[in-house]
Amino acid sequence: MGKNIQAIRGMKDILPKEAEFWHYLESTLFDVAKSYGYSEIRFPILESTELFSRAIGEVTDIVEKEMYTFLDRNGDSLTLRPEGTASCVRAGIEHGLLFNQIQRFFYFGPMFRHERPQKGRYRQFHQFGVEAFGLSGPDIDAEVLAMSAQFWQRLGIADKVSLEINTLGDAKTRDKYRELLRDYFRANLAQLDQDSLHRLEFNPLRILDSKNPALAALIKGAPKIIDCLDGEPKAHFLELCDILDNLKIKYQVNPCLVRGLDYYCLTVFEWVTSELGAQGAVCAGGHYDGLVAELGGKSTPAIGFAMGIERLAELAQSKATALTKPKIYLALLGKNATKFGFALAENLRSDLPNFCFITNCGGGALSAQLKRADKSEAVLAIIIGDSELAKNQATVKYMRKGVSDTQVNFAELVTYLKNFGANYA
Numbered sequence: 001m002g003k004n005i006q007a008i009r010g011m012k013d014i015l016p017k018e019a020e021f022w023h024y025l026e027s028t029l030f031d032v033a034k035s036y037g038y039s040e041i042r043f044p045i046l047e048s049t050e051l052f053s054r055a056i057g058e059v060t061d062i063v064e065k066e067m068y069t070f071l072d073r074n075g076d077s078l079t080l081r082p083e084g085t086a087s088c089v090r091a092g093i094e095h096g097l098l099f100n101q102i103q104r105f106f107y108f109g110p111m112f113r114h115e116r117p118q119k120g121r122y123r124q125f126h127q128f129g130v131e132a133f134g135l136s137g138p139d140i141d142a143e144v145l146a147m148s149a150q151f152w153q154r155l156g157i158a159d160k161v162s163l164e165i166n167t168l169g170d171a172k173t174r175d176k177y178r179e180l181l182r183d184y185f186r187a188n189l190a191q192l193d194q195d196s197l198h199r200l201e202f203n204p205l206r207i208l209d210s211k212n213p214a215l216a217a218l219i220k221g222a223p224k225i226i227d228c229l230d231g232e233p234k235a236h237f238l239e240l241c242d243i244l245d246n247l248k249i250k251y252q253v254n255p256c257l258v259r260g261l262d263y264y265c266l267t268v269f270e271w272v273t274s275e276l277g278a279q280g281a282v283c284a285g286g287h288y289d290g291l292v293a294e295l296g297g298k299s300t301p302a303i304g305f306a307m308g309i310e311r312l313a314e315l316a317q318s319k320a321t322a323l324t325k326p327k328i329y330l331a332l333l334g335k336n337a338t339k340f341g342f343a344l345a346e347n348l349r350s351d352l353p354n355f356c357f358i359t360n361c362g363g364g365a366l367s368a369q370l371k372r373a374d375k376s377e378a379v380l381a382i383i384i385g386d387s388e389l390a391k392n393q394a395t396v397k398y399m400r401k402g403v404s405d406t407q408v409n410f411a412e413l414v415t416y417l418k419n420f421g422a423n424y425a
């Protein structure tokens with residue numbers, strides 16, 4: 001026998017029960033996004049490596065350490081997408097969707113990052129994200145935040161997440177702030193770790209994003225970007241706060257929130273939870289007004305966020321009930337009944353799309369077939385054998401309730417099941 005081959009570390013299979021729940025999550029997210037006028041966009045899983053290094057920034061965790069990059073058979077450097085925004089912008093530019101237009105998109109799919117696998121952190125994970133182009137906010141900022149709040153409402157987890165916001169101002173704000181930060185961290189050089197020393201040189205803002213607990217106190221004492229803010233970026237931030245207050249969306253201003261990617265400006269935010277241990281960020285995003293131009297398009301303001309579906313699934317877990325269609329098992333005894341039953345099942349599936357019909361395959365005695373029916377979690381078994389065929393009636397057996405078997409004419413089965421479905425909850 002050959003040796004077992006296992007899934008790649010940090011890449012999870014999603015087994016049928018879980019997949020069913022994911023389906024519910026996805027359709028809820030899609031429904032809500034569509035109700036805000038967002039439309040789905042799909043882009044490839046592989047892109048040129050340059051797309052991500054340019055969009056996300058060379059001195060970021062993702063580009064420095066986490067990308068799955070390889071040369072294909074032509075010698076081109078390709079990367080499995082670590083996030084969706086860069087691809088979305090690339091696709092938008094390529095198809096002429098962005099310049100001078102307002103666009104609202106959402107996407108869903110797997111992302112790949114070579115991180116240390118642990119609970120809530122995988123090497124293949126999934127994100128649902130939205131991106132809005134052509135609007136500079138703060139109204140659009142409020143819209144995407146209101147939409148995310150709506151997700152939590154629909155999924156019944158509004159009490160488990162809280163919103164943190166910050167602003168990165170404009171380029172001028174960040175230039176000023178970078179200098180303040182450099183001075184501050186240079187004065188405390190001995191306390192910095194290797195990563196932060198490196199960031200100090202290239203992008204001192206990213207030190208604030210460090211997950212090293214030894215740096216927490218130093219980071220907490222650092223100058224705050226809000227204090228460098230004035231003019232339009234300040235008005236933008238205050239107006240966003242005002243709209244959020246009016247919407248009664250609670251938030252906390254977190255001055256250390258800078259996000260790990262280079263493309264952000266103005267509003268940045270994260271929805272966090274304390275229920276998932278160390279991996280507390282469920283959904284994160286912000287404005288990225290410079291990215292479209294950085295990737296070769298005409299300058300276009302943009303904002304978006306992405307949420308981790310594995311973390312979301314973990315949070316919303318307890319809501320995973322009653323998502324399935326009621327299952328009906330057709331127990332078919334003998335060749336004639338099997339032939340008849342297969343044709344009947346086709347009709348039932350067309351007439352009753354809200355049910356699931358499982359036809360018995362592989363023959364077997366009635367007792368064996370009912371065992372399979374039980375294992376499939378069917379609520380009813382429709383038994384058809386020679387005597388049922390002779391009488392033109394099916395025997396209907398309740399699998400979950402103490403109701404005795406009943407005979408139903410084949411011609412009346414659809415009506416019978418419709419009534420059964422109406423009372424089934």
Ligand code: ATP
Pocket residue numbers: 083113115120121122123124125126127259260279280281282283284285306307308309310311
């Ligand atoms: P973290 O701080 O947890 O590393 P991040 O800032 O790298 O997150 P983003 O790039 O903003 O995350 O991605 C948005 C969301 O995607 C995160 O809030 C999280 O829910 C999810 N996510 C990111 N990386 C992973 C991963 N390796 N496994 C599972 N989910 C992830």
Ligand code: MG
Pocket residue numbers: 061260
């Ligand atoms: Mg990360």
